[in-house]
Amino acid sequence: MSSxxxxxxxxxxxxxxxxxVDEVVRELATRGYPDARxxxxxxxxxxxxxxxxxxxxxxxxxxxxxxxxxxxxALVERGYVTTETDPADIRRKNIRITDHGxxxxxxxxxxxxxxxxxxxxxxxxxxxxxxxxxxxQFVGDSPINLDAPGWAAGQELR
Amino acid sequence: MSSxxxxxxxxxxxxxxxxxVDEVVRELATRGYPDARxxxxxxxxxxxxxxxxxxxxxxxxxxxxxxxxxxxxALVERGYVTTETDPADIRRKNIRITDHGxxxxxxxxxxxxxxxxxxxxxxxxxxxxxxxxxxxQFVGDSPINLDAPGWAAGQELR
DNA sequence: CAGTGTTGGTCAACCTGGTTGTCCAGGTCA
DNA sequence: TGACCTGGACAACCAGGTTGACCAACACTG
Numbered sequence: 001m002s003s004x005x006x007x008x009x010x011x012x013x014x015x016x017x018x019x020x021v022d023e024v025v026r027e028l029a030t031r032g033y034p035d036a037r038x039x040x041x042x043x044x045x046x047x048x049x050x051x052x053x054x055x056x057x058x059x060x061x062x063x064x065x066x067x068x069x070x071x072x073x074a075l076v077e078r079g080y081v082t083t084e085t086d087p088a089d090i091r092r093k094n095i096r097i098t099d100h101g102x103x104x105x106x107x108x109x110x111x112x113x114x115x116x117x118x119x120x121x122x123x124x125x126x127x128x129x130x131x132x133x134x135x136x137q138f139v140g141d142s143p144i145n146l147d148a149p150g151w152a153a154g155q156e157l158r
Numbered sequence: 159m160s161s162x163x164x165x166x167x168x169x170x171x172x173x174x175x176x177x178x179v180d181e182v183v184r185e186l187a188t189r190g191y192p193d194a195r196x197x198x199x200x201x202x203x204x205x206x207x208x209x210x211x212x213x214x215x216x217x218x219x220x221x222x223x224x225x226x227x228x229x230x231x232a233l234v235e236r237g238y239v240t241t242e243t244d245p246a247d248i249r250r251k252n253i254r255i256t257d258h259g260x261x262x263x264x265x266x267x268x269x270x271x272x273x274x275x276x277x278x279x280x281x282x283x284x285x286x287x288x289x290x291x292x293x294x295q296f297v298g299d300s301p302i303n304l305d306a307p308g309w310a311a312g313q314e315l316r
Numbered sequence: 317c318a319g320t321g322t323t324g325g326t327c328a329a330c331c332t333g334g335t336t337g338t339c340c341a342g343g344t345c346a
Numbered sequence: 347t348g349a350c351c352t353g354g355a356c357a358a359c360c361a362g363g364t365t366g367a368c369c370a371a372c373a374c375t376g
Contacts, residue, residue: 004290006178006270007203009277012290013175015297020168039362045165055324067363069325074361091324091371112164119167123292131292132162132170134281139173197333213353225334227354232332249342249353 020115027111033104035078041108043071044080044101053092080104178273185269191262193236199266201229202238202259211250238262 004012021038028036043057051057058068072095075081080101086092120128162170179196186194201215209215216226230253233239238259244250278286 004274004287005267006182006272006274007199007267009274009290010175010178010182010270012293012297013171013178016293017168017171017175019296020164020171024164024168037361041165053324063362064364065325066327066365070362089324089372093325109163109165112168114164116162116164116167119296122295127288127292129162130285131289132167134285134289135170135174137280138177138277139170195332211353212355221333222335223354224336224356228333247343247353251354 020112023115024108024111027114028104028108031107031111033107036104036108039071040075040078040080041105043068043075044097044105047081047095047097048105052095053086054095057095075101178270181273182266182269185272186262186266189265189269191265194262194266197229198233198236198238199263201226201233202255202263205239205253205255206263210253211244212253215253233259 025036025038028034043061046057046060049060051060054069054072055065057072058065061068061071072081072083076083078100079098081095081097083093083095086094116128123131183194183196186192201219204215204218207218209218212227212230213223215230216223219226219229221229230239230241234241236258237256240254240256241251242254244252274286281289
């Protein structure tokens with residue numbers, strides 16, 4: 001006898017996510033990153049974590065290399081990364097994060113944590129930690145990988 | 159001192175959502191609805207809840223009426239709904255859900271609840287209920303409306 | 317050192333689920 | 347009657363992916 005339906009649970013999860021992410025995007029815009037999209041942040045994080053080429057990034061984000069290439073193009077266009085051909089392998093194009101890109105993920109991380117802190121205040125630290133543990137269970141038993149949020153394509157902020 | 163970062167929390171929420179929804183879509187496919195998409199379900203639910211025209215549906219889902227019209231076209235194409243011009247107002251096109259459409263949301267509701275039940279077993283009924291209450295808090299203080307999941311555009315199942 | 321296979325990147329076309337912007341016919345109401 | 351509001355549709359566009367085809371460069375093997 002559940003008070004809520006499974007469909008509602010789905011909407012609660014998605015709603016919470018969008019609430020969190022929208023807040024971050026909105027706040028990022030006011031801090032000098034008006035054109036930053038969630039997918040950009042994920043990509044830059046992956047690059048920072050070691051994905052230094054398009055194919056690499058594709059594997060890491062679990063998307064096609066064409067999609068990765070498009071993302072990189074967007075990042076270059078916005079000045080978050082630069083690319084230069086690898087001297088040791090002409091085919092390869094090494095990605096390097098610019099200061100602007102570092103700034104973006106630094107700010108974004110801070111904002112994410114700020115919002116999380118607000119949630120923590122409302123829920124209590126132990127409760128939020130438990131919630132995260134529970135969510136991790138749902139995610140954990142699946143092929144979904146937190147380090148590979150290719151499935152995490154954000155939606156445009158309305 | 160939080161064990162997890164805010165960014166991880168976002169990924170946990172989204173990952174849980176996608177886990178849940180992907181499962182439902184996958185299971186729906188095996189039960190005779192291979193072409194059903196999450197957005198279709200939300201739309202049909204909204205129509206069933208009273209949105210009997212394109213403009214109506216648009217308001218309810220908080221999307222543009224053009225987007226609503228496209229969705230309706232997709233639903234018609236798949237045989238989930240039919241449209242007929244309102245005799246009392248020539249402009250209006252009334253939407254009616256077909257038996258096939260009813261079947262879809264019936265099955266979908268059942269599957270959603272099945273998956274939720276599985277989560278309940280793993281977490282415990284009280285814990286899941288609390289989790290939902292907590293999530294509801296995050297969603298509750300925002301313009302986001304559970305009855306208007308226009309922001310809930312699903313992603314293609316990979 | 318050739319030949320074969322794998323890998324990195326790119327072009328092009330397409331899909332989903334939205335968005336603007338424009339327009340008009342039909343209904344509403346002073 | 348005239349001024350507005352509303353339902354719908356057309357066209358073009360966007361983000362963030364997808365397939366498929368392809369080529370040049372590297373790597374491995376005999």
